[in-house]
Amino acid sequence: MTALDNLGGTDTTDLTRRGFRVLGIGIGRQKALFSLSIAFSVLFGATTVADAWVLGWATDHVIRPSFADGDVATGALVTGTLLFISAALLRMIGVVGRRLVGGIVYYRLVAGDRRRVTRKYLQLPVSWHQSHPTGQLLSNANADVEAIWSVFMPLPMAIGVIAMLVVAVATMLAADLVLTLVGLVVFPLLFVLNVVYQRRQGPRMAQAQSLRGDVSSVAHESFDGALVVKSLGREDEETARFASASEELRDANIAVGRVRAVFEPVLEALPSIGVLLVVLLGIGRIESGATDPGDVVQIAYLFTIVAMPVRAIGWVLAELPRTVVGWDRVRGVLDDPTRFPYGSDDLPGSGPVGLRTEGLGFSYEPGEPVLADLDLDVRPGSVTAVVGSTGSGKSTLTSLVTRLVDADEGQVLLDGRPVAEIEHGALSAAVSLVPQATFLFDDTVRSNITLDADVDDETVWDVLRTVQAERFVAALPHGLDTQLGERGTSLSGGQRQRLSLARALVRSPRLLVLDDATSALDPDVEQRILRALAERSQSGGPTVLVVAYRKATIALADQVVHLADGRIADRGTHAELRERSAAYRDLVDAYDQAREEVDHE
Template identity: 35%
Template sequence: MRRLLPYLQPYRTRWLAMVFVAVLSTVATIVIPLMTKVVIDGPVRHHDRTGLWWWGTAALAIGMSEVLLWIVRRWLVARATMGVEADIRKDLYARMQLLPMSFHSKWQSGQLLSRIMNDLGTVRRFLSFGALFLLLNTIQIVVTTLILLAMYWPLGLVVVVSVVPICVTVLRNERKFTALSRKAQDQSGRVATHVEESALGLRAIKSFGREDYVYDRFDTQVKELYDIQVGKVSLQATFWTILEVIPNVTLILVLGLGATAAGQGRITLGTLVAFITMMLSIVWPIASMGFFLSMTQESMTAADRIVEVFDAPREILDGAGLVPVRGGELELRDVGYRFPDGEKWALRHLDLTVPAGQTLAVVGTTGSGKTVLTGLISRLYDVSEGQVCIDGEDVRDLRLDELRSVVATAFEDPTLFSMSVRENLTLGRSDATEEEIREALQVVRADFVDDLPYGLDTRIGEQGMSLSGGQRQRLALARAVLARPRIIVLDDTLSALDVHTEALVEDALREVLVGVTAIVVAHRASTVMLADRVALLQDGRITHVGTHRELLRTVPEYRYLLAAEDETAVPAGGAR
C-alpha cells in the first residue's frame, strides 16, 4: 500500500478537508450525549422550560450540522478516491503496455484483468470507506472511553477491559485472513481467465461439442473460489461473534453497575443516561473494527498484487538517444536468443545482411525460430547475444517509438480489435488519408470491406470473429502496408488466403516492396518468389542463403521443405 501513497498527493487538499469534516461530524456525535447529561441534570431536574428549549434547539442544530457534514464528507470522498483509482488504473494500463512479451507470456490475461478492475476497486473502497472509518472509529472509541473514565472511572474501566479480547482476536486471525484474501483474489483472476478464454474460443468449443466439458472446468474453478470465500466468512464469523457479544455483555454490566451507583448517589441520573448513550454510540464502532480491519487486510493484499505489475522489470528500454534511420539496411551480427526460463537456444550465431530495398524470405520448419527472429527486429524480444542493426546502428540504441515507426510487422495470427475497420487499419498511422487507406486495401485485395454494412466504419467483433481468417489476415497486412515503414516484416501473412487471392495479393505486394527492406516468412514457393534472396533456418541457425533457384538446385533440405505437404516431416539427415 505504501507504494500507492504518492497517488494521494494531487488530492491532498481534498483528503485533508475530508478528514477535517469527518472529525467534526464525529465530534458532533460525541457532544450530543454530553448535552443530554446537561439537559437532564439542569433544565429537566429544575423544571426550567426556557433552558430546556434552548438546549433542545442547540442539540437539534448540532444534529443537523452532523447530517450536513456527512453529506459534504461523502462528496469529498467520492471526488478524491475516484480520482486516485482512475490515476492508478491509467498508470497500471500504461505499465502493462510497456512490459515485454516475456512478461505477458507468463501472466494469464484474467490475472491482469482482475488486478486492473477488482483489486483497484478493493483499494478504492478501502480509501473511501474503510480507512476513513477506521480512523474515525478509533478516534471515537479512544475519546469516548476517556470521557467515560472521567465521568465515572469504575464504569469506564469496564469498557476498557472489554476492548482487550477484541484486540487479541484480531491479532490472532490477521495472518490467516490475509492468506485467504490473497488466495481468493488469485482464484478470481483464474476464473476471469477461464471466462475470457471460453468467450474467445467459443467457436472451437461449439464445433467440438465441448460445452459440458468447459462448463465442468469452470464449475471446478468456481467451487474452489467458493470454498476459499466460505473460509474467509468462517474466519470473519469469529470476529463478528466476539465483536457482537462483548459490547452487549459490557452494556448489561454498565446498566447494572450504573443503576446501583445512581441509587447510592455516586453519580447523577444525567451522568448515567449520558454514560449509557455514549456507551451505545461506540457499540457500532467497536463491533465494526473487525470488519474494517478485514477490509484493511484485503486492500493490502490487493495493493500488493497491483504493485507486482508495477515492479515487474521492463527489460526492453528506450535507447539513450535519437538515432536517425537513413536507408533501412538490416544486419544480424552473431545473433542469439534464449527464452528467459529456457535452457535451449531458440536462435544461435545468426549472421545476415539485408541491403536496403531488398526482400529476404525466411524458410524453415515449424519450431526453427522464424517467429522469434521476426520479433527481434522490432524488439518484441531483445537478443540474448549479438546485435540487430539498422543502418549500422544497434536497434537497442533507438527509441522504441522511432524503431516501431520504422519497422512494421504483420503476423500470421492477426490481431484485430473490437472497433471499426478504419480504426484497425490506422492503428500504426493515425494520420492516413482516405485515399491512402483505399490504396492499402487495394494492395491486399480487401474489396470485401465495401460489402460490410457500414464500409470502413463497420465495427467488427472482438478479435475480428465476424470475419473469415483470410479477411483478418488481409486487414492486418493492409495495416502494415499503410504504416509505410522502411522495413516490413511479414510473418507468413498469406497462409489463410486461397490460391487465387494469394496470387493477386502477391502481384500487388511486388510493387509495394520496391524500395522497402522486407523480411518475409514463407512456406510456399509462390511467396518465396517475392524475395531477392532466401535464408534457410534450421534448428535456430541459418544454414544456407541464396536465391530461390540456387537453393532448389543445391540444397536438398530446402527442395524437400517446399515440396512436402507436412513441413515437420523433414528427415533428420536432410535429403531423402
C-alpha cells in the first residue's frame, strides 16, 4: 500500500501514460470479450440518447397534436409508448451486457495474472522465497493483481459514455445549432470538473486508506500486547494512542467528505443549469420558428440523463495510478530473472544412496559465511547425526544436500553425481527432507501424505504405524479422508510433525534428511520412531541425515558430525566425540540434561 499512499499529484502525466499502456495490454489479452463489452456499452450510450430523442419525438408527434386537437392521437401514442419501452429494453440489454461482459473481462484478467504469478512462484527457487516476505507475495497474487485490473470495471462504461456524447452532440446538431452550443459548453465542463474532482480526491482517499491501516496496526499491536498493557496498567495510555490514530483517520475521512460536499452539488447543478439555459435560449429559437418545442424538450432531457454516466470517465482516470502501482509490483515478480535449473540426469539404482559434500560453502550475506569448506561423507545406508549449536549451519546444510538451495562453493554429490545435474523429479524421488517447520496442505490426510503419488492405503497405514501416527489418524472422524483444512488446528504440533514424517517415508526415499523434525514429539515417541527408522536403514532403507539434539537420538547414529561456526569441528561416533571433545560434551550434555533424567525414569 505504501507506494500507493505516496501517490500525490506527482508526475501524473507519466502515470496516466503508463496507465493507458497497461490498459492496452489488458485489452490485448481479452480482445474479443472486451470488444463485445464495448459494443454493449455503445448500445447503452446510443439508447440513452435515443430515450431523449423519443421524448422529443413524442412531444412533437403525440403530446402536442393530442393537446392541440383535444383528441388522443392513438396511432402515434402507441408508437410513442412502444418506442419508450423498446428504447428502455435496448438500453437495459446494453447495461446488462456492458456490466456482465465487462465484469467477465475483469475477472478473466485477474485470474490470468493470478495464474501467471503463482506459476512464477512455483518456478522461483526456495532462496528467492526466503528473501521475500510471505505477506508481500500473497498480496502480489491477490490485491496487487486486482489493483491492476480494477480499472476495467468502469472502462467499458467510460468508452460507452464517449460514444454517447458523440451521438448526443450529433442529435443536438440535427435538432438545433444554437442549443448545441450549450451542450458543447456543459459537457466538456462536466468532464473537466469530474477530472479535477478525482484528482483532488485521490490523494485524500489514499491518505484515509493509509490512516485506516495505521488504526488497524495500533489495534493489532495493542491487542497482541494486551498482556503487557494490562499487567502494566497501561489501558488509558493505549486508549489515548488509539484515539489519536482514530481521530487522524476521522479528520482524513472528513477531509474526503468536504471535497465531496463541494464537488457533488456542483456536478449535480451543472446539467440543471444547462437545462435552464436551453429553456431560455429555446424561447427565442421557438419564437423565431428556428426549432420545434420537441427539440427543446429533447435537449433538456438529454442533459438530465447524460450527467450521471459522464462520471465514469473520472472513475477510470482515478483508477489509473493504482493500475500502474499494481502492475509494477506484479511485473517485479514475473520479470524476476532468478533461475534454478535442474539437471537432466537420472539417479540410477535403488536402495540407499551415498552422500558426499566437497568444500561446501554458503552465506546468506556476503562476508558472513554460514558454512565454509565443509567436507562430509555419508555412507549409503548409514545414519549420520549433525550436532551443533544455533547458527552453526545445520539447517543450511540440510537445504544444501536436498538442493533446496545451491551452495556458493563446492558441491553436493549423491552416489558421486552432483545434485545440480540430477533431474528434479529424480532428485525428489530419491531425497526426502522433513523440515523444522511442518507444512500441511488444506487437504485430506491421505493427500497430505501421498501428495498424489501413487501409493496405496496399506502403505500409508504402514508408514503411519512407523511414525506412531496410526492411532490418532484412525481416531479422526473420516480417517485418511479427514480434511485437515478444517481440522488442522486441532492437530497438535507433534501430530503434524508425524504426518510430515509420514509424507517423507511413504515415498521410500533413498536419502532421508530430518531437520529437527521431531522437536514437538514426546521423547519416547521420538525414540520409537527413530529406532524404527534406524531399523529401516539397516534393512536397505534410506541413508539418514538427522539434525539431532537428544543424546538418545545421537546414540542411534553411526556417525556424528559436530558443526561449529559453519565448519566441521569433529566427527566420529558419539562415544569417540564424547571422549575427546570437551565442546561436544558440553553441547550434548546441555541438550540432554532435561531429557536424560526424564528418560531414566
